[in-house]
Amino acid sequence: MIPVFDGHNDFLLRLMRDPANRDKIWNPGTGQGHMDLPRMRAGGFAGGFFAIYIPSPAAHDDAEYEAIMDAPPYDLPLPELIGADAAQPVAMAMAGHLLWLERTGELSICRSVADIRDAMAAGRIAAIMHMEGAEAIGEDLDALHVWHAAGLRSLGPVWSRPTVFGHGVPFRFPGDPDTGDGLTEAGKRLVRECNQLKIMIDLSHLNEKGFDDIAAISDAPLVATHSNAHAVTRSTRNLTDRQLRVIRDSDGMVGLNYATIFLREDGRKSTFAGWDPVLRHLDHLLGILGEDRLGLGSDFDGATMPAGIGDVRGQQALLEALAAHGFGEALVRKIAHENWLALLQRTWGG
Numbered sequence: 001m002i003p004v005f006d007g008h009n010d011f012l013l014r015l016m017r018d019p020a021n022r023d024k025i026w027n028p029g030t031g032q033g034h035m036d037l038p039r040m041r042a043g044g045f046a047g048g049f050f051a052i053y054i055p056s057p058a059a060h061d062d063a064e065y066e067a068i069m070d071a072p073p074y075d076l077p078l079p080e081l082i083g084a085d086a087a088q089p090v091a092m093a094m095a096g097h098l099l100w101l102e103r104t105g106e107l108s109i110c111r112s113v114a115d116i117r118d119a120m121a122a123g124r125i126a127a128i129m130h131m132e133g134a135e136a137i138g139e140d141l142d143a144l145h146v147w148h149a150a151g152l153r154s155l156g157p158v159w160s161r162p163t164v165f166g167h168g169v170p171f172r173f174p175g176d177p178d179t180g181d182g183l184t185e186a187g188k189r190l191v192r193e194c195n196q197l198k199i200m201i202d203l204s205h206l207n208e209k210g211f212d213d214i215a216a217i218s219d220a221p222l223v224a225t226h227s228n229a230h231a232v233t234r235s236t237r238n239l240t241d242r243q244l245r246v247i248r249d250s251d252g253m254v255g256l257n258y259a260t261i262f263l264r265e266d267g268r269k270s271t272f273a274g275w276d277p278v279l280r281h282l283d284h285l286l287g288i289l290g291e292d293r294l295g296l297g298s299d300f301d302g303a304t305m306p307a308g309i310g311d312v313r314g315q316q317a318l319l320e321a322l323a324a325h326g327f328g329e330a331l332v333r334k335i336a337h338e339n340w341l342a343l344l345q346r347t348w349g350g
Contacts, residue, residue: 052095
């Protein structure tokens, strides 16, 4: 199997929602959701970005969301801002689950590319502590340094809601990412501080003006861990060709999001058979980014998957589909894991 290093998963959210059963969820696994240790092993999952994410209070139940997002057009309102006081206990609980995973001996929290390579060589899952939305950090940025000391090495300033640092895009189809104001002054300070600490900045979920502000301020490669091509699927969450060129010119990277809602040209949430939507996005991204700036960013345990992938075991089927599409073995390996490791080396340094 070709090892896969993945740009985004929400496995910690699953553990937080059922902490009493986390042993069973992790290993041997319950067969629910998209990930557990046996299925990671079966799918060649070598590691990736494990997201700490603060859920918003639900405006609809799951069935209502499913119906709305499977019948475009739709335009869901942005959730309210969540303050640091409310977010920090939730973020701490999720970080605690990640540290528990490390204590099982089957996973390592990695702070350098050398750590990732060592974990992969030893057969442990190589995990990067990532924040999807910076709600757990206050405007004084003191908590950023606490989280960095705890192992945080990747951060997205927003999820799809506002923070004190900037503005996320709403879930809207059709739509584009130009949906509001740019970074706040606190957001600009956050970017500079992340650069100083060598914390990777994730552009996924950020609106276009915020994207441009980070591009103007940051001295690091620009990265979207789990985003697709707006030219193929006109979702607010996808990147325009201009944004892709900005990422390319920074020597950055994009991880392909497997979520059906960002892959299907019609914007629907329902799953689909076959590989055509996936391949259309990959071809488009590859044509702009080039072979060294494209990877995978699954969104496992946070989205509906194409039928051909299903769960983490389906990643090898995806790689086989890339090979059948004409991607050579060297390119498949780059997309599977080599480009992520090279990007992190450029971002984190030695």
